[in-house]
Amino acid sequence: xxxxxxxxxxxxxxxxxxxxxxxxxxxxxxxxxxxxxxxxxxxxxxxxxxxxxxxxxxxxxxxxxxxxxxxxxxxxxxxxxxxxxxxxxxxxxxxxxxxxxxxxxxxxxxxxxxxxxxxxxxxxxxxxxxxxxxxxxxxxxxxxxxxxxxxxxxxxxxxxxxxxxxxxxxxxxxxxxxxxx
Amino acid sequence: xxxxxxxxxxxxxxxxxxxxxxxxxxxxxxxxxxxxxxxxxxxxxxxxxxxxxxxxxxxxxxxxxxxxxxxxxxxxxxxxxxxxxxxxxxxxxxxxxxxxxxxxxxxxxxxxxxxxxxxxxxxxxxxxxxxxxxxxxxxxxxxxxxxxxxxxxxxxxxxxxxxxxxxxxxxxxxxxxxxxx
Numbered sequence: 001x002x003x004x005x006x007x008x009x010x011x012x013x014x015x016x017x018x019x020x021x022x023x024x025x026x027x028x029x030x031x032x033x034x035x036x037x038x039x040x041x042x043x044x045x046x047x048x049x050x051x052x053x054x055x056x057x058x059x060x061x062x063x064x065x066x067x068x069x070x071x072x073x074x075x076x077x078x079x080x081x082x083x084x085x086x087x088x089x090x091x092x093x094x095x096x097x098x099x100x101x102x103x104x105x106x107x108x109x110x111x112x113x114x115x116x117x118x119x120x121x122x123x124x125x126x127x128x129x130x131x132x133x134x135x136x137x138x139x140x141x142x143x144x145x146x147x148x149x150x151x152x153x154x155x156x157x158x159x160x161x162x163x164x165x166x167x168x169x170x171x172x173x174x175x176x177x178x179x180x181x
Numbered sequence: 182x183x184x185x186x187x188x189x190x191x192x193x194x195x196x197x198x199x200x201x202x203x204x205x206x207x208x209x210x211x212x213x214x215x216x217x218x219x220x221x222x223x224x225x226x227x228x229x230x231x232x233x234x235x236x237x238x239x240x241x242x243x244x245x246x247x248x249x250x251x252x253x254x255x256x257x258x259x260x261x262x263x264x265x266x267x268x269x270x271x272x273x274x275x276x277x278x279x280x281x282x283x284x285x286x287x288x289x290x291x292x293x294x295x296x297x298x299x300x301x302x303x304x305x306x307x308x309x310x311x312x313x314x315x316x317x318x319x320x321x322x323x324x325x326x327x328x329x330x331x332x333x334x335x336x337x338x339x340x341x342x343x344x345x346x347x348x349x350x351x352x353x354x355x356x357x358x359x360x361x362x
Contacts (some may be wrong), residue, residue, distance in 0.1 A: 014269035069253035088195035
């Protein structure tokens, strides 16, 4: 079995979640299979082996699940980006448009050292709105996003355009016309 | 430096967060120090070495940060417990009292196999309300909580009573009279 089939087999599709017409790619079915979860973390190690990465930034909440093992195994600082109001220290924040309304994410301002090259990690890239805001936030905090990683990419929703100029890598991509938005 | 001092030095105290009178023990200052984060994960390995654990259950969101490396390094299934409405598949849920209002947590019902011994992981135990609900939820889903782990314990807030009968272990405990509730 090739890598793509191995991973694809473990990703559950949930129709009409979180709302009618959306096909949701669920990574909890990856987490519950240790061989597949381990495969994802090992692939991350391969992708960024030898790259000059000073810290890993993890996007709440599912990004934590892949960023944390990668950071712990590479002995790299792990910096969480969370929804507004969740981080207790002094933060910098960034608001961005959602399909309906706006969202704000924050990082501890003191966590990012000036000049640090950062790996940004989430589970899935769709519109790229959250990741774009995270990239800008890390810039504002004095760091620089060297690379963006996600397990799953849905390029038909636009993340490549949103993250233009960034080095973005995913483990699997879906091109779906079956998703009605 | 002894283990307690090493860990204690890395835990930032934030007064009056999330509200006046609460002293918040912040683990993001542990995550940003790779030596201390690694120490926590290695301590988890030591604590549960040789124990018959079939799966790791992680409580959203900070619990993910410690549960994920432990699960990945031990090649154990990782099952997230999330706030209501976040998990896409069929779930079982449990509501519990907060200081103000109620909260509901859920787990994918199909993730927990009958008879599994589970390690439940969060970052901090205070009142134990969330952890208690999680223990009951895992029971309801057909599993059994063999042990509960958190990095930080605040026993003066009552978690030991809330989790009576469970094998609870933490890496550091604080007995604080300086917290006004």
